[in-house]
Amino acid sequence: MKDDGAKLGFRLTLPAQVLVLFISVFPLLMQLYISLTDWSPLAGTSWTQAWAMWNTFANYTDLIYDQRLWSALGRTALVIGVCVPVEFLLGLGLATLFMDDFPGKRAAYSILIMPMMVVPAVAGYMFFMLFQSGGPINDILSNLIGHPITVAWLSDPNLALLAVMVADIWQWTPLMFLILLAGLAGVPEDQIKAATLLGAGPVQRFVTIVLPRMKTIIGIALAIRVIECFKIFDTLFIMTGGGPGVATETISVYIYKIATQDLIWGYVAAIALAILIVLSIACVWALKRMART
Amino acid sequence: MTRALAFEVLRYLILVTAIAVALVPILWMASMAFKPIPEWQATGAALTWIPKAPTLDNFRYIFGTSTNELIATLDRTAVKPILASFLAAGLGTVIAMTAGTSAAYGLSRFGSGSNLPLALVQLRLFPPMAVMTPVMIMWAFLNFTDTWWGLALVYGIVTLPFAFWLMKTFFDDMPKEIEEAALVEGCSRARVFWRITLPMMRAPLASAALFVFILNWSDYLIALLLTTREWVTIPVYMASLSSSMTGQLYGAKAALGLIAAVPPVVLGVLIQKHLVRGLTFGALKQ
Numbered sequence: 256m257k258d259d260g261a262k263l264g265f266r267l268t269l270p271a272q273v274l275v276l277f278i279s280v281f282p283l284l285m286q287l288y289i290s291l292t293d294w295s296p297l298a299g300t301s302w303t304q305a306w307a308m309w310n311t312f313a314n315y316t317d318l319i320y321d322q323r324l325w326s327a328l329g330r331t332a333l334v335i336g337v338c339v340p341v342e343f344l345l346g347l348g349l350a351t352l353f354m355d356d357f358p359g360k361r362a363a364y365s366i367l368i369m370p371m372m373v374v375p376a377v378a379g380y381m382f383f384m385l386f387q388s389g390g391p392i393n394d395i396l397s398n399l400i401g402h403p404i405t406v407a408w409l410s411d412p413n414l415a416l417l418a419v420m421v422a423d424i425w426q427w428t429p430l431m432f433l434i435l436l437a438g439l440a441g442v443p444e445d446q447i448k449a450a451t452l453l454g455a456g457p458v459q460r461f462v463t464i465v466l467p468r469m470k471t472i473i474g475i476a477l478a479i480r481v482i483e484c485f486k487i488f489d490t491l492f493i494m495t496g497g498g499p500g501v502a503t504e505t506i507s508v509y510i511y512k513i514a515t516q517d518l519i520w521g522y523v524a525a526i527a528l529a530i531l532i533v534l535s536i537a538c539v540w541a542l543k544r545m546a547r548t
Numbered sequence: 549m550t551r552a553l554a555f556e557v558l559r560y561l562i563l564v565t566a567i568a569v570a571l572v573p574i575l576w577m578a579s580m581a582f583k584p585i586p587e588w589q590a591t592g593a594a595l596t597w598i599p600k601a602p603t604l605d606n607f608r609y610i611f612g613t614s615t616n617e618l619i620a621t622l623d624r625t626a627v628k629p630i631l632a633s634f635l636a637a638g639l640g641t642v643i644a645m646t647a648g649t650s651a652a653y654g655l656s657r658f659g660s661g662s663n664l665p666l667a668l669v670q671l672r673l674f675p676p677m678a679v680m681t682p683v684m685i686m687w688a689f690l691n692f693t694d695t696w697w698g699l700a701l702v703y704g705i706v707t708l709p710f711a712f713w714l715m716k717t718f719f720d721d722m723p724k725e726i727e728e729a730a731l732v733e734g735c736s737r738a739r740v741f742w743r744i745t746l747p748m749m750r751a752p753l754a755s756a757a758l759f760v761f762i763l764n765w766s767d768y769l770i771a772l773l774l775t776t777r778e779w780v781t782i783p784v785y786m787a788s789l790s791s792s793m794t795g796q797l798y799g800a801k802a803a804l805g806l807i808a809a810v811p812p813v814v815l816g817v818l819i820q821k822h823l824v825r826g827l828t829f830g831a832l833k834q
Contacts, residue, residue, distance in 0.1 A: 263737050264658025271651035271708060274643075275667050278705045282682035289682075302685050349566060352559050365817065366567050369574065372816040376768035376783035377805040381573040384580065384798060387589070391576055394595045425573065430827060437824040437832050475831050486675040489768040493787065507769075510677045515773075520681050527678035534673055542666075 283531070290314055290524035297518050305521070314525035323501065324526065327509035330416065334505060335484045338423045342480060343473075345424070346431025350439050351461070371429040379493030382422040383409065386494070409495055412502035419491045419503050426490065427483070431476055438472030439465065474545070506530070574809070580802035581606055588798040606799035610789075622789075626804055628778075629785035633808070635696040636771070636781060637764035640703025644760050647704070648711025649753065653741055656719035657727075665716075668709035669829065676706065680773050687774060696779045699771060703764040710826060711760050717830030718752040719745075755819045759826040762812045782808045 285302070291312070294305035318324055349367065353360065370378070385392050386408040397403045408418045442465050450460050466473075488507040491497070497508040504512070514523045579596075580588070584603045587596040612625035654660040683702060684693070692698025726748070730740045746753070771781040780788070786804050790796045816823070824832050 259737055260658045261660065263741075264654040264660030267650040267654030267658075267741075268661030268664065270647040271664060271668075271712060272661060274647055274705050274708055275664070275671065278679065278683075278702075279667070279671065282679050282686070285682040285685065286679075296685075349562075352562060357556070357559065363563050363567060365820070367570055368816070368820075368823070369813060370570050372762070372809075372812045373574065374766045374768075374783065374805075374808050374812060376766075376786065377577075377808050378573070380786065380801060380805050381577050384802070385573055385576060389589050389595070391572070391595060391597075425569070429570070433824055434828060434832065472832060475828050479828065482673055486677075488675075488677065489783075493768075493783075507675050507677045510675075511769075514677070514681055523681050527681070530678050531674055535670070538670060538673055 283528075286524040286528050289521050290528050292521045293519075294521045295518045296520060308521070310521070314522045315529070317522060318526055318529060323504070324506075324509060326501070327504050327506045330503070331485060331487070331505040331507075334416070334420060334423070334487060335481055338420050338427070338484055339477060339480045341424050342428045342431045343435075343477060345428045346433075346476075347435050349428075349432045350436040353436050354439055368429045368433055370426050371433070373426065375426065375489035376493050378422060378426050379490035382418065382425070382490065383494045386418045410499050412499050415495050415499060415503045419494055422490050422494060423484070423487065427480060431480065434472065434476040434479075435469070438469045438476075441472075442468050478541070577802045577805050577809075580798055581806045583799050585799065606803035609797075609800050610804050626782070626785060626807075629780055629782050630807065632696050632699075632775070632779045633765060633781040636699040636703060636779070637761055637767075639697060639700035640707060640764040641757055641761045643700065643704025644707040644711040644764075645715075645753070645757050648708050648760075649715045649746075649756075652712050652715035652719055653745065656716055664712065668712055671705075672709045672829075676769055680770070684773060693774060694776045694778050699774050699779065699781070702770055702774065703767065706767075706770065707760045707763045709829070710763060711756055713829040714756040714759065714822070714826050715749075715752070717825060718749060718756070722749070752822075755822040756826070758815045758819050759822065762815055765808075765812055 289302060289305055291309060291314070292305040293308040293310050293313075294300075294302055298305075298308065300307065353364065373381070384390055387393075388405045388407045392408070393404055393406055396406075406414065408414045446464055447460055450464055455463070486507055487505050488511070491503055491505060492508060492511070495503045497504040497512060501509075510523060510526060513519055513526075579599055582602040582604070583596060583599045584601050584605060587599060587601070610622070610626040612622060612627075651661055651664055655662065655664060687693045687698050690698070692701070722745070727740050727745060730744050731737070735744070767781070768783040771784050775781065775784060782804060786801055786808070789801050789804070819826075
C-alpha cells in the first residue's frame with residue numbers, strides 16, 4: 256500500500272519535474288557555454304560550434320566595465336525604490352479604509368482592483384495615450400494650474416521615467432491593496448476592541464496591534480512587488496521603448512535590446528548568468544533569514 | 549459624533565478620488581475606441597473626453613471591413629492575433645494545470661517531488677529575458693518559432709508555479725476522510741485521485757485555471773521574442789498598428805486594447821475570491 260503511493264506520487268510529479276528541468280537546467284548549461292564565446296546568431300554556425308569563437312572570460316570582464324549595464328541596473332533599482340514604497344503606502348492606506356463596513360464597499364472594492372486586471376501591454380498603451388503632449392494628463396494639469404501646458408512627458412529624458420513609474424503605480428497599487436486588506440482581515444477583532452476599551456487611539460492601535468500581526472504578509476507583498484518590479488518590461492517598453500535615448504532603459508529592456516538589435520548572444524548569456532547567480536544568492540539569503548524569524 | 553462624521557466624509561472623498569484615478573485611464577481608452585479620426589487628438593481646441601460622433605469604424609478597421617477614412621489598409625486583420633492569443637493562452641493553461649495539479653497532488657498526499665516548491669518559486673524569480681535566448685535557439689531548432697503551440701509550451705512552464713502552488717493549497721485544505729474511505733473500500737490510489745478527488749475539486753480547479761489563463765493572456769515579452777509574423781498575439785500585433793506611413797492609429801489601437809482587456813476583467817471578477825491566494829502563491833487565503 257505504502258509503495259503504491261510512492262510510485263503514484265513519482266508519476267504524478269514527473270511532468271512538472273521534466274518541465275522544470277527543460278526550462279532551467281538545459282538553458283542554463285547552454286547559457287554557460289555560450290557565455291564563454293563570442294557566438295552570435297549571425298555567426299553562420301550553429302551554437303554547438305560556438306567553441307570556435309572561444310574567448311574564455313572576456314564577456315565577464317566586459318560586463319564589469321559596461322556603463323550602460325550599470326546604469327540600467329541603477330535605473331531599475333530607482334524604479335523599485337520609488338514604486339514599491341509608494342504602492343505599499345497607498346495600498347495600505349486604502350486597505351485601512353476598508354476595515355469596517357460601509358455602503359458601497361463591494362462595488363468600490365471591485366473597481367479599485369480593476370487596474371491590476373488590465374493586460375500590462377494594454378496599460379502601457381493607455382498611459383502612452385494619456386501622456387501625449389496633447390493628451391488628458393496635460394489637459395487636467397492645465398485646468399488645475401489655469402494656463403495651458405504642453406509637457407512632452409515621454410520624449411523628455413527627465414520626465415519619461417516618472418511617467419513610466421506613474422503607470423506602474425497605477426497598475427500595481429491594487430495588488431498591494433488586495434494583499435494588505437486580506438492581511439488586515441486576519442487581525443483578531445477582539446484584540447482591537449480590547450485596546451480601544453483600554454483607551455488606545457487609532458494610530459496607537461494600528462502600530463502596536465495591527466502592524467506586528469501583519470509582518471509576514473507585508474513581507475510577502477513587498478517581496479512579490481520587488482521581484483516583479485525588477486523584471487519590469489511590458490508597460491515600459493510600450494510607453495517609451497526604453498527611450499528617449501536610454502532614459503528609461505531598465506535591465507530587462509537593456510538585455511532585450513542587445514539580444515535583438517546587437518545580437519551579441521555570448522555577452523547576453525554572460526549578463527543573464529551573472530544576474531541569475533546574484534538573484535539566487537539573494538533568494539537563499541532571504542529564505543534563510545525568513546526561516547530564522 | 550462629529551468626528552465620526554468627518555471620518556466618513558473623508559473616507560468617501562478618498563475613495564471617490566481613488567476610483568476616479570483607477571477608472572480614468574480605462575475610460576479614456578474606451579472613449580478613444582469609439583472616436584472618429586478628427587477627435588483622436590486635440591487640435592488647438594479642447595480635448596474630446598466623450599466622443600462627439602461615436603463610431604464603430606475603429607473596430608471595423610481592425611477587422612478589415614471599413615477603411616474609407618483611414619489612408620492605409622492593414623495587411624492583415626486582428627482576427628488571427630486574437631485567435632493566437634486564445635490558442636496560446638488556452639493550451640498554456642492546459643499544460644500548466646495538468647502538470648501543476650498532478651504534481652501538487654503528488655506532493656500533498658505522497659510527499660513526492662519535495663524539491664518542486666522552491667524550484668518553482670525560483671522559476672518565478674528570474675527575469676524571463678535572462679532565460680529566453682537559449683529558448684529561442686531551442687525553438688528555432690525544433691521549428692517551434694512563430695507557432696501558437698511553441699508559445700503555449702513556454703506559457704505552460706512560466707505559469708506552472710502558480711498552478712502548482714494554488715492547487716497544492718487547495719489539496720492541503722481538503723479533508724482526507726473521503727479519500728481514506730474510498731481506499732478502505734478497495735479503490736486504488738490512482739482511481740481515488742481520478743474518480744473522487746478531481747471531481748470534488750472542480751470549483752477550485754476552475755478558479756486556478758482561470759487565474760492561469762489571465763496570466764498567460766497578459767504576456768507580451770515572450771510573444772514578442774517567439775512569434776514573428778504568422779502567430780503574433782494581440783499585444784505584439786497592437787504595437788504594429790503604427791507606422792511612419794500612418795502615424796499612431798490611436799483609435800484602432802484603443803479598440804484592440806479594449807478587446808484584449810475584456811477577458812481578464814470578466815474572469816477576474818469571477819475568481820475574485822481566490823485572487824489573493826493565487827497572487828501570493830497560496831501563502832495567504834482570503
